[in-house]
Amino acid sequence: MTDWNISPEEWTVIGLSLKVSVAAVALMLPISFAFAWILARWRFPGKLLLDTAVHLPLVVPPVVTGWLLLLLFGANGPIGRWLLDWFGVTLLFRWTGAALAAGIMALPLMTRAIRLSIEAVDRRLEDAARTLGAGRFRVFRTIALPLSLPGILAGAVLGFARAIGEFGATITFVSDIPGETRTLPIAIYSALQMPGAEAAVSRLAIISVILSLGALLISELLARRAATGVNSHVL
Amino acid sequence: MSFDIDVTRQHGKRRIALYHRTQARIVALIGPSGAGKTSILSMVAGLLRPDHGHVSVAGETLFDSDRRFALPPARRRLGYVFQDRRLFPHMRVRNNLLYGYTPSSPHSLDDLAGFLGIGHLLDRWPGTLSGGEAQRVAIGRALMSDPRALLMDEPLSSVDPRRKAEILDMIRHIPDISQVPILYVTHDLGEAHRLGAEIVMMT
Numbered sequence: 439m440t441d442w443n444i445s446p447e448e449w450t451v452i453g454l455s456l457k458v459s460v461a462a463v464a465l466m467l468p469i470s471f472a473f474a475w476i477l478a479r480w481r482f483p484g485k486l487l488l489d490t491a492v493h494l495p496l497v498v499p500p501v502v503t504g505w506l507l508l509l510l511f512g513a514n515g516p517i518g519r520w521l522l523d524w525f526g527v528t529l530l531f532r533w534t535g536a537a538l539a540a541g542i543m544a545l546p547l548m549t550r551a552i553r554l555s556i557e558a559v560d561r562r563l564e565d566a567a568r569t570l571g572a573g574r575f576r577v578f579r580t581i582a583l584p585l586s587l588p589g590i591l592a593g594a595v596l597g598f599a600r601a602i603g604e605f606g607a608t609i610t611f612v613s614d615i616p617g618e619t620r621t622l623p624i625a626i627y628s629a630l631q632m633p634g635a636e637a638a639v640s641r642l643a644i645i646s647v648i649l650s651l652g653a654l655l656i657s658e659l660l661a662r663r664a665a666t667g668v669n670s671h672v673l
Numbered sequence: 674m675s676f677d678i679d680v681t682r683q684h685g686k687r688r689i690a691l692y693h694r695t696q697a698r699i700v701a702l703i704g705p706s707g708a709g710k711t712s713i714l715s716m717v718a719g720l721l722r723p724d725h726g727h728v729s730v731a732g733e734t735l736f737d738s739d740r741r742f743a744l745p746p747a748r749r750r751l752g753y754v755f756q757d758r759r760l761f762p763h764m765r766v767r768n769n770l771l772y773g774y775t776p777s778s779p780h781s782l783d784d785l786a787g788f789l790g791i792g793h794l795l796d797r798w799p800g801t802l803s804g805g806e807a808q809r810v811a812i813g814r815a816l817m818s819d820p821r822a823l824l825m826d827e828p829l830s831s832v833d834p835r836r837k838a839e840i841l842d843m844i845r846h847i848p849d850i851s852q853v854p855i856l857y858v859t860h861d862l863g864e865a866h867r868l869g870a871e872i873v874m875m876t
Binding site for chain 1: 718719720745746747748749750751752753755757759761762763772773775814815818
Protein backbone atom coordinates (compact mmCIF):
# COMPACT_ATOMS: atom_id res chain seq x y z
CA MET A 439 0.00 0.00 0.00
CA THR A 440 1.29 3.42 -0.88
CA ASP A 441 1.53 5.87 2.01
CA TRP A 442 -0.33 8.97 0.80
CA ASN A 443 1.07 11.40 3.34
CA ILE A 444 2.77 13.83 0.99
CA SER A 445 5.63 15.59 2.77
CA PRO A 446 6.25 19.37 2.55
CA GLU A 447 9.33 18.68 0.38
CA GLU A 448 7.21 16.64 -2.00
CA TRP A 449 4.61 19.40 -2.20
CA THR A 450 7.48 21.73 -3.15
CA VAL A 451 8.51 19.28 -5.89
CA ILE A 452 4.96 19.13 -7.24
CA GLY A 453 4.53 22.90 -7.10
CA LEU A 454 7.89 23.46 -8.79
CA SER A 455 7.10 20.92 -11.52
CA LEU A 456 3.83 22.68 -12.31
CA LYS A 457 5.53 26.10 -12.28
CA VAL A 458 8.36 24.94 -14.56
CA SER A 459 5.96 23.24 -16.99
CA VAL A 460 3.57 26.18 -17.20
CA ALA A 461 6.50 28.55 -17.76
CA ALA A 462 7.95 26.21 -20.40
CA VAL A 463 4.66 26.18 -22.34
CA ALA A 464 4.15 29.94 -21.95
CA LEU A 465 7.67 30.56 -23.26
CA MET A 466 7.45 28.13 -26.17
CA LEU A 467 3.83 28.67 -27.31
CA PRO A 468 4.51 31.81 -29.36
CA ILE A 469 7.76 30.34 -30.69
CA SER A 470 6.21 27.03 -31.70
CA PHE A 471 3.23 28.87 -33.23
CA ALA A 472 5.64 30.96 -35.33
CA PHE A 473 7.51 27.82 -36.47
CA ALA A 474 4.23 26.00 -37.15
CA TRP A 475 2.91 28.93 -39.21
CA ILE A 476 6.11 29.22 -41.24
CA LEU A 477 6.24 25.46 -41.87
CA ALA A 478 2.54 25.27 -42.75
CA ARG A 479 2.22 28.38 -44.91
CA TRP A 480 5.55 29.54 -46.28
CA ARG A 481 7.55 28.12 -49.14
CA PHE A 482 11.24 28.87 -49.16
CA PRO A 483 14.53 27.15 -49.82
CA GLY A 484 15.85 25.53 -46.66
CA LYS A 485 12.37 24.74 -45.31
CA LEU A 486 13.28 21.10 -44.88
CA LEU A 487 16.30 22.18 -42.87
CA LEU A 488 14.14 24.27 -40.53
CA ASP A 489 11.66 21.40 -40.22
CA THR A 490 14.49 19.07 -39.25
CA ALA A 491 16.03 21.53 -36.80
CA VAL A 492 12.69 22.01 -35.01
CA HIS A 493 12.35 18.25 -34.61
CA LEU A 494 15.91 17.74 -33.41
CA PRO A 495 15.16 17.70 -29.65
CA LEU A 496 12.81 14.78 -30.32
CA VAL A 497 15.60 12.52 -31.59
CA VAL A 498 18.85 13.83 -30.07
CA PRO A 499 19.65 12.27 -26.66
CA PRO A 500 18.22 14.69 -24.05
CA VAL A 501 21.59 14.85 -22.32
CA VAL A 502 23.05 16.28 -25.54
CA THR A 503 20.34 18.94 -25.67
CA GLY A 504 21.16 19.77 -22.03
CA TRP A 505 24.85 20.01 -22.84
CA LEU A 506 24.16 22.32 -25.81
CA LEU A 507 22.05 24.53 -23.52
CA LEU A 508 24.97 24.57 -21.11
CA LEU A 509 27.30 25.67 -23.91
CA LEU A 510 24.92 28.43 -25.06
CA PHE A 511 23.50 29.64 -21.75
CA GLY A 512 26.39 28.87 -19.38
CA ALA A 513 28.35 31.76 -17.84
CA ASN A 514 30.79 31.63 -20.76
CA GLY A 515 28.26 30.78 -23.45
CA PRO A 516 27.38 33.49 -26.00
CA ILE A 517 23.76 33.89 -24.84
CA GLY A 518 24.50 33.24 -21.15
CA ARG A 519 27.18 35.95 -21.05
CA TRP A 520 24.93 38.42 -22.86
CA LEU A 521 22.06 37.77 -20.43
CA LEU A 522 24.41 38.23 -17.47
CA ASP A 523 26.09 41.39 -18.81
CA TRP A 524 22.92 43.15 -19.92
CA PHE A 525 20.27 41.94 -17.50
CA GLY A 526 22.24 40.39 -14.64
CA VAL A 527 20.29 37.19 -15.25
CA THR A 528 21.54 33.64 -15.30
CA LEU A 529 19.52 30.56 -16.11
CA LEU A 530 22.10 28.13 -14.79
CA PHE A 531 20.94 26.18 -11.70
CA ARG A 532 17.67 28.17 -11.70
CA TRP A 533 14.07 27.07 -12.20
CA THR A 534 13.95 29.39 -15.21
CA GLY A 535 16.70 27.25 -16.75
CA ALA A 536 14.64 24.15 -16.02
CA ALA A 537 11.70 25.82 -17.80
CA LEU A 538 13.90 26.60 -20.80
CA ALA A 539 15.15 23.01 -21.00
CA ALA A 540 11.63 21.60 -20.65
CA GLY A 541 10.37 24.09 -23.23
CA ILE A 542 13.04 23.14 -25.78
CA MET A 543 12.19 19.47 -25.31
CA ALA A 544 8.46 20.21 -25.75
CA LEU A 545 8.96 22.44 -28.81
CA PRO A 546 8.79 19.73 -31.52
CA LEU A 547 5.58 18.20 -30.16
CA MET A 548 3.90 21.56 -29.79
CA THR A 549 4.99 22.72 -33.24
CA ARG A 550 3.70 19.51 -34.81
CA ALA A 551 0.26 19.70 -33.20
CA ILE A 552 -0.16 23.39 -34.05
CA ARG A 553 1.10 22.93 -37.61
CA LEU A 554 -1.49 20.22 -38.27
CA SER A 555 -4.27 22.48 -37.07
CA ILE A 556 -3.06 25.39 -39.21
CA GLU A 557 -2.88 23.12 -42.25
CA ALA A 558 -6.46 22.01 -41.54
CA VAL A 559 -7.80 25.57 -41.81
CA ASP A 560 -9.75 25.93 -45.05
CA ARG A 561 -7.87 28.55 -47.08
CA ARG A 562 -11.01 29.23 -49.12
CA LEU A 563 -12.56 30.80 -46.01
CA GLU A 564 -9.62 33.17 -45.84
CA ASP A 565 -10.18 34.12 -49.51
CA ALA A 566 -13.84 34.79 -48.67
CA ALA A 567 -12.78 37.06 -45.81
CA ARG A 568 -10.44 38.97 -48.12
CA THR A 569 -13.23 39.65 -50.61
CA LEU A 570 -15.22 41.07 -47.69
CA GLY A 571 -12.56 43.71 -47.12
CA ALA A 572 -10.43 42.03 -44.47
CA GLY A 573 -6.71 42.75 -44.62
CA ARG A 574 -4.03 40.19 -43.92
CA PHE A 575 -3.97 40.69 -40.15
CA ARG A 576 -7.75 40.69 -39.75
CA VAL A 577 -7.99 37.47 -41.78
CA PHE A 578 -5.41 35.93 -39.46
CA ARG A 579 -7.07 37.19 -36.28
CA THR A 580 -10.67 36.37 -37.19
CA ILE A 581 -10.36 33.26 -39.38
CA ALA A 582 -7.04 31.37 -39.19
CA LEU A 583 -6.42 31.86 -35.47
CA PRO A 584 -9.85 30.89 -34.10
CA LEU A 585 -10.15 27.95 -36.50
CA SER A 586 -6.79 26.56 -35.43
CA LEU A 587 -7.37 27.29 -31.74
CA PRO A 588 -8.31 23.72 -30.71
CA GLY A 589 -5.01 22.52 -32.21
CA ILE A 590 -3.08 25.30 -30.49
CA LEU A 591 -4.60 24.32 -27.14
CA ALA A 592 -3.93 20.64 -27.83
CA GLY A 593 -0.31 21.52 -28.62
CA ALA A 594 0.00 23.51 -25.40
CA VAL A 595 -1.39 20.69 -23.25
CA LEU A 596 0.80 18.14 -25.03
CA GLY A 597 3.80 20.39 -24.41
CA PHE A 598 2.81 20.64 -20.75
CA ALA A 599 2.70 16.83 -20.47
CA ARG A 600 6.10 16.58 -22.11
CA ALA A 601 7.53 19.27 -19.82
CA ILE A 602 6.22 17.52 -16.67
CA GLY A 603 8.16 14.41 -17.69
CA GLU A 604 11.37 16.16 -18.73
CA PHE A 605 14.51 14.77 -17.08
CA GLY A 606 17.70 14.40 -19.14
CA ALA A 607 18.19 17.90 -20.55
CA THR A 608 17.07 19.47 -17.27
CA ILE A 609 19.45 17.61 -14.97
CA THR A 610 22.33 18.22 -17.38
CA PHE A 611 21.62 21.93 -17.72
CA VAL A 612 20.46 22.98 -14.25
CA SER A 613 21.42 20.00 -12.07
CA ASP A 614 19.40 18.77 -9.06
CA ILE A 615 18.83 21.57 -6.56
CA PRO A 616 16.00 20.99 -4.06
CA GLY A 617 13.41 23.75 -4.22
CA GLU A 618 14.92 25.28 -7.36
CA THR A 619 15.39 22.65 -10.07
CA ARG A 620 14.26 19.39 -8.44
CA THR A 621 11.18 18.61 -10.54
CA LEU A 622 9.12 15.39 -10.31
CA PRO A 623 11.31 13.11 -12.47
CA ILE A 624 14.49 14.42 -10.84
CA ALA A 625 13.01 13.95 -7.35
CA ILE A 626 12.01 10.37 -8.28
CA TYR A 627 15.53 9.69 -9.56
CA SER A 628 17.08 11.15 -6.37
CA ALA A 629 14.74 9.13 -4.14
CA LEU A 630 15.70 5.97 -6.03
CA GLN A 631 19.31 6.57 -5.04
CA MET A 632 18.37 6.58 -1.34
CA PRO A 633 17.66 3.40 0.59
CA GLY A 634 14.21 3.19 2.19
CA ALA A 635 12.56 5.84 -0.02
CA GLU A 636 10.32 3.39 -1.91
CA ALA A 637 7.14 4.97 -0.54
CA ALA A 638 8.20 8.43 -1.72
CA VAL A 639 9.11 7.02 -5.14
CA SER A 640 5.66 5.41 -5.55
CA ARG A 641 3.86 8.55 -4.42
CA LEU A 642 5.77 10.81 -6.80
CA ALA A 643 5.58 8.30 -9.65
CA ILE A 644 1.81 7.99 -9.31
CA ILE A 645 1.40 11.77 -9.16
CA SER A 646 3.49 12.26 -12.32
CA VAL A 647 1.55 9.53 -14.13
CA ILE A 648 -1.75 11.17 -13.15
CA LEU A 649 -0.58 14.62 -14.27
CA SER A 650 0.78 13.37 -17.60
CA LEU A 651 -2.24 11.16 -18.25
CA GLY A 652 -4.64 13.99 -17.50
CA ALA A 653 -2.77 16.34 -19.82
CA LEU A 654 -2.61 13.74 -22.62
CA LEU A 655 -6.32 13.04 -22.27
CA ILE A 656 -7.19 16.73 -22.54
CA SER A 657 -4.84 17.13 -25.51
CA GLU A 658 -6.43 14.16 -27.29
CA LEU A 659 -9.94 15.52 -26.69
CA LEU A 660 -8.94 18.93 -28.05
CA ALA A 661 -7.23 17.39 -31.07
CA ARG A 662 -10.37 15.38 -31.84
CA ARG A 663 -12.42 18.50 -31.57
CA ALA A 664 -10.05 20.19 -33.99
CA ALA A 665 -10.41 17.34 -36.47
CA THR A 666 -14.18 16.85 -36.33
CA GLY A 667 -15.28 20.21 -34.99
CA VAL A 668 -16.04 23.49 -36.66
CA ASN A 669 -14.01 22.79 -39.79
CA SER A 670 -16.36 20.04 -40.86
CA HIS A 671 -19.37 22.36 -40.80
CA VAL A 672 -18.16 24.54 -43.65
CA LEU A 673 -20.97 24.95 -46.10
CA MET B 674 -19.99 50.85 -67.73
CA SER B 675 -20.91 48.17 -65.18
CA PHE B 676 -18.29 45.65 -66.28
CA ASP B 677 -15.27 46.19 -68.53
CA ILE B 678 -13.33 42.94 -68.50
CA ASP B 679 -10.52 41.86 -70.77
CA VAL B 680 -8.44 39.10 -69.19
CA THR B 681 -6.41 36.09 -70.28
CA ARG B 682 -4.68 33.46 -68.25
CA GLN B 683 -2.86 30.33 -69.30
CA HIS B 684 -3.97 27.44 -67.12
CA GLY B 685 -1.81 24.43 -67.97
CA LYS B 686 -2.61 23.77 -71.63
CA ARG B 687 -5.86 25.72 -71.50
CA ARG B 688 -6.17 29.39 -72.18
CA ILE B 689 -8.91 31.11 -70.21
CA ALA B 690 -10.00 34.38 -71.71
CA LEU B 691 -12.89 36.82 -71.58
CA TYR B 692 -13.47 40.11 -73.29
CA HIS B 693 -16.69 41.87 -72.44
CA ARG B 694 -17.82 45.46 -71.95
CA THR B 695 -21.35 46.15 -70.85
CA GLN B 696 -23.80 48.51 -69.18
CA ALA B 697 -26.12 45.65 -68.23
CA ARG B 698 -27.26 45.26 -64.63
CA ILE B 699 -27.07 41.49 -64.71
CA VAL B 700 -24.58 39.64 -66.89
CA ALA B 701 -24.70 35.84 -67.05
CA LEU B 702 -21.51 33.99 -67.88
CA ILE B 703 -22.61 30.68 -69.36
CA GLY B 704 -20.62 27.64 -70.34
CA PRO B 705 -20.01 24.00 -69.59
CA SER B 706 -18.03 23.01 -66.50
CA GLY B 707 -14.33 23.41 -67.07
CA ALA B 708 -14.82 26.41 -69.35
CA GLY B 709 -13.08 28.64 -66.81
CA LYS B 710 -16.10 30.58 -65.54
CA THR B 711 -15.02 30.42 -61.89
CA SER B 712 -11.48 31.41 -62.87
CA ILE B 713 -12.89 34.53 -64.54
CA LEU B 714 -14.75 35.48 -61.34
CA SER B 715 -11.59 34.86 -59.30
CA MET B 716 -9.61 37.11 -61.64
CA VAL B 717 -12.20 39.86 -61.31
CA ALA B 718 -12.14 39.45 -57.50
CA GLY B 719 -8.35 39.51 -57.39
CA LEU B 720 -7.99 35.99 -56.00
CA LEU B 721 -6.35 34.87 -59.25
CA ARG B 722 -3.99 37.03 -61.27
CA PRO B 723 -4.58 37.32 -65.03
CA ASP B 724 -1.50 37.02 -67.22
CA HIS B 725 -2.66 40.02 -69.14
CA GLY B 726 -5.53 42.47 -69.43
CA HIS B 727 -7.62 44.82 -67.40
CA VAL B 728 -10.66 44.75 -65.13
CA SER B 729 -12.92 47.72 -64.41
CA VAL B 730 -16.12 47.45 -62.43
CA ALA B 731 -18.65 50.26 -62.02
CA GLY B 732 -16.18 52.72 -63.48
CA GLU B 733 -13.29 51.83 -61.17
CA THR B 734 -10.14 50.16 -62.49
CA LEU B 735 -9.24 47.16 -60.32
CA PHE B 736 -6.53 45.61 -62.45
CA ASP B 737 -4.45 46.77 -65.38
CA SER B 738 -1.45 44.73 -66.44
CA ASP B 739 -0.12 47.50 -68.72
CA ARG B 740 0.10 49.87 -65.76
CA ARG B 741 1.22 47.05 -63.45
CA PHE B 742 -1.73 47.92 -61.25
CA ALA B 743 -3.64 45.39 -59.13
CA LEU B 744 -5.85 46.29 -56.20
CA PRO B 745 -5.72 43.60 -53.48
CA PRO B 746 -8.98 41.64 -53.06
CA ALA B 747 -9.72 43.33 -49.74
CA ARG B 748 -9.88 46.74 -51.46
CA ARG B 749 -11.85 45.78 -54.56
CA ARG B 750 -15.24 45.98 -52.82
CA LEU B 751 -16.70 43.06 -54.75
CA GLY B 752 -19.28 40.89 -53.03
CA TYR B 753 -18.32 37.38 -54.01
CA VAL B 754 -20.99 34.71 -53.48
CA PHE B 755 -19.11 31.43 -53.78
CA GLN B 756 -20.55 28.21 -55.14
CA ASP B 757 -19.59 26.50 -51.87
CA ARG B 758 -20.87 29.48 -49.83
CA ARG B 759 -17.87 29.61 -47.50
CA LEU B 760 -19.79 30.85 -44.48
CA PHE B 761 -17.50 31.16 -41.48
CA PRO B 762 -18.30 28.07 -39.42
CA HIS B 763 -17.20 29.56 -36.10
CA MET B 764 -19.48 32.58 -36.32
CA ARG B 765 -23.24 32.75 -36.00
CA VAL B 766 -25.25 33.92 -39.02
CA ARG B 767 -25.43 37.46 -37.56
CA ASN B 768 -21.64 37.76 -37.35
CA ASN B 769 -21.22 36.24 -40.79
CA LEU B 770 -23.51 38.95 -42.16
CA LEU B 771 -21.69 41.69 -40.27
CA TYR B 772 -18.17 40.49 -41.16
CA GLY B 773 -17.68 42.86 -44.08
CA TYR B 774 -20.08 45.56 -42.87
CA THR B 775 -18.96 49.13 -43.30
CA PRO B 776 -20.83 52.22 -42.13
CA SER B 777 -21.07 53.30 -45.78
CA SER B 778 -23.29 50.31 -46.49
CA PRO B 779 -26.76 51.39 -47.58
CA HIS B 780 -28.26 48.37 -45.84
CA SER B 781 -29.07 47.77 -42.22
CA LEU B 782 -28.90 44.22 -40.94
CA ASP B 783 -32.65 44.18 -40.26
CA ASP B 784 -33.66 45.53 -43.68
CA LEU B 785 -31.45 43.10 -45.54
CA ALA B 786 -32.44 40.14 -43.37
CA GLY B 787 -36.06 41.05 -44.13
CA PHE B 788 -35.45 41.25 -47.90
CA LEU B 789 -33.61 37.91 -47.89
CA GLY B 790 -36.06 36.24 -45.50
CA ILE B 791 -33.35 35.23 -43.04
CA GLY B 792 -34.38 37.28 -40.01
CA HIS B 793 -35.19 34.12 -38.04
CA LEU B 794 -31.75 32.61 -38.74
CA LEU B 795 -29.55 35.31 -37.20
CA ASP B 796 -28.64 33.34 -34.08
CA ARG B 797 -28.07 30.02 -35.84
CA TRP B 798 -24.70 28.44 -36.71
CA PRO B 799 -23.93 28.01 -40.43
CA GLY B 800 -23.64 24.25 -39.97
CA THR B 801 -27.34 24.00 -39.10
CA LEU B 802 -28.66 25.77 -42.22
CA SER B 803 -30.21 24.15 -45.28
CA GLY B 804 -28.62 24.77 -48.69
CA GLY B 805 -31.10 27.50 -49.60
CA GLU B 806 -30.81 29.22 -46.22
CA ALA B 807 -27.01 29.17 -46.40
CA GLN B 808 -27.12 30.66 -49.89
CA ARG B 809 -29.33 33.53 -48.74
CA VAL B 810 -26.94 34.22 -45.88
CA ALA B 811 -23.99 34.17 -48.28
CA ILE B 812 -25.76 36.68 -50.53
CA GLY B 813 -26.58 38.82 -47.48
CA ARG B 814 -22.99 38.75 -46.27
CA ALA B 815 -21.77 39.94 -49.67
CA LEU B 816 -24.37 42.74 -49.83
CA MET B 817 -23.63 43.96 -46.30
CA SER B 818 -20.04 44.78 -47.31
CA ASP B 819 -21.32 47.61 -49.54
CA PRO B 820 -19.92 46.10 -52.75
CA ARG B 821 -19.60 47.94 -56.04
CA ALA B 822 -20.78 44.72 -57.75
CA LEU B 823 -21.81 41.17 -56.91
CA LEU B 824 -20.00 38.15 -58.31
CA MET B 825 -22.15 35.03 -58.06
CA ASP B 826 -20.81 31.58 -58.84
CA GLU B 827 -23.58 29.05 -59.55
CA PRO B 828 -25.52 30.23 -56.49
CA LEU B 829 -28.35 27.74 -57.09
CA SER B 830 -26.20 24.65 -57.52
CA SER B 831 -27.04 23.05 -54.20
CA VAL B 832 -30.42 24.60 -53.55
CA ASP B 833 -33.58 22.53 -53.25
CA PRO B 834 -35.33 22.70 -56.69
CA ARG B 835 -38.50 24.04 -55.05
CA ARG B 836 -36.59 27.00 -53.62
CA LYS B 837 -34.70 27.86 -56.82
CA ALA B 838 -37.41 30.04 -58.37
CA GLU B 839 -37.79 31.93 -55.12
CA ILE B 840 -34.08 32.70 -54.84
CA LEU B 841 -33.80 33.58 -58.55
CA ASP B 842 -36.61 36.08 -58.11
CA MET B 843 -34.79 37.57 -55.13
CA ILE B 844 -31.52 37.85 -57.07
CA ARG B 845 -33.36 39.57 -59.93
CA HIS B 846 -34.42 42.31 -57.51
CA ILE B 847 -30.99 42.90 -55.97
CA PRO B 848 -29.98 45.65 -58.46
CA ASP B 849 -33.23 47.48 -57.54
CA ILE B 850 -32.54 47.60 -53.81
CA SER B 851 -28.76 47.78 -53.91
CA GLN B 852 -27.85 49.54 -57.18
CA VAL B 853 -25.09 46.98 -57.76
CA PRO B 854 -24.56 45.14 -61.04
CA ILE B 855 -24.23 41.34 -60.92
CA LEU B 856 -21.85 39.05 -62.77
CA TYR B 857 -23.60 35.70 -62.57
CA VAL B 858 -21.96 32.39 -63.47
CA THR B 859 -24.13 29.44 -64.42
CA HIS B 860 -24.30 26.48 -66.78
CA ASP B 861 -28.07 26.80 -67.06
CA LEU B 862 -29.37 29.04 -69.84
CA GLY B 863 -32.86 28.93 -68.29
CA GLU B 864 -31.59 30.63 -65.13
CA ALA B 865 -30.02 33.40 -67.18
CA HIS B 866 -33.27 34.02 -69.07
CA ARG B 867 -35.29 34.10 -65.87
CA LEU B 868 -32.92 36.71 -64.48
CA GLY B 869 -33.34 38.81 -67.63
CA ALA B 870 -29.56 38.79 -67.86
CA GLU B 871 -27.30 39.76 -70.72
CA ILE B 872 -25.76 36.48 -71.82
CA VAL B 873 -22.08 35.82 -72.47
CA MET B 874 -21.20 32.35 -73.73
CA MET B 875 -17.91 30.73 -72.79
CA THR B 876 -16.69 27.60 -74.51
